Amino acid sequence: MTAGCRSPWGGGERSAVAGATDAVSPPAVSPSATSSAATPSAVVPSGEPVHRVLTEAESKPVYELGSGRRVVALTIDDGPDPRHTPTVLALFETYGIRATFFLIGENVAEHPALVREIADRGHHIANHTWTHPDLRHLSEDKVRDELERTSDLLQRTTGRQPTWFRAPGGDWSETSLKVAADLGMRNMAWSVDPRDWARPGTPAIIDRVLKNVRPGSIVLNHDGGGDRSQTVAALKAYLPALVDSGYFFTAPPN
Known part of the structure; x- marks a missing residue:
């Protein structure tokens, strides 16, 4: 996916959902390998989380940092x-890296202690639906159930209401964008996809990342959904290469 030229953390213009791209300015953090953990969302007296109201521009998928x-x-x-x-x-x-973990609700329910460990280590917790369906073929009620159940469980498990969402396969729809916005979540896509989920071999994953990464890239990786030993081996190789090339790492603020 290619990039355009606007900012995701503060909004900015975006093109249409299908095939749209967005370059964005990085969050206001010092150029170090750390990013602070988010604090829990505010809660109204009834106990329901208060969701941030997003602008139309903020509701569109973000494909790159600035x-x-x-x-x-x-x-x-x-x-x-x-x-x-x-x-x-x-x-x-x-390596002192803070990343964004897009978690599937069913897996969160099965491994809550591991989810808490991810959060306790300062990584950002994000919503990746409950069952990993193709959202383009679901009704609004079903999309809302997929997203809301996951956000609610993440809130109960970590004390954080997720503010980022990623559609499975990057297959957003107008309905899923609307529901995510209703739940106060922005949509994060990616600009570098090594297709590690297809297990093309560790050398192929490394090569695809190092050839395509550039300042502002959002890199897609997988730690679930099957045997991800190739991804782990690739991370062990390309992370030090990126560090040696002068790259820093960040996670968009929750």
């Missing part, structure tokens, strides 16, 4: 998975 600095956002999809997530967390800890 390219003014050598900053990369790492995103991890489809977990948590007890086979691979702990190794990914340990690797990120080694």
Whole structure:
């Protein structure tokens, strides 16, 4: 996916949903390998979370950070998975990296302690639906159930109401964008896809990341949904290469 030229953290113009791109300015953080953990959302007296009201521009998918600095956002999809997530967390800890984990509700329900560990290590917790369906073929009620159940469980598990959402496969629809906005969540896409989910081999994953990454890239990775040993091995190789090339890592603010 290619990039355009507006900012995601403050809004800005966006093109249509299908195939749209958006370059964005990075969050106001120092150029270090850390990003502070988010605080829980406000709660009204009834106990219901207060969702941020998004502008129309903020409701569109974000594809890149701004390219003014050598900053990369790492995103991890489809977990948590007890086979691979702990190794990914340990690797990120080694390099002082904070990432965004897009979690599937069913997996959150099965591995709540692992979800809390992700949050406690300062990573950002984000919504990736309850069952990982193709949202383009679901009614609004079903889309809302997928997103709301996941956000509610993440809130109960970590004390954080997620403010970022990623549609499975990047397959957004007008309905899913509306529901995500209703729940106070912005939509994060990606600009570098090594297709690690297809298990093309560790060398292929490494090559695709290093050839396509650039300042402002959002890189897609997977720690769940199957055998992700190739992804883990690739991270072990390309993370030090990016660090040696002068890249810093960030996670968009919750």
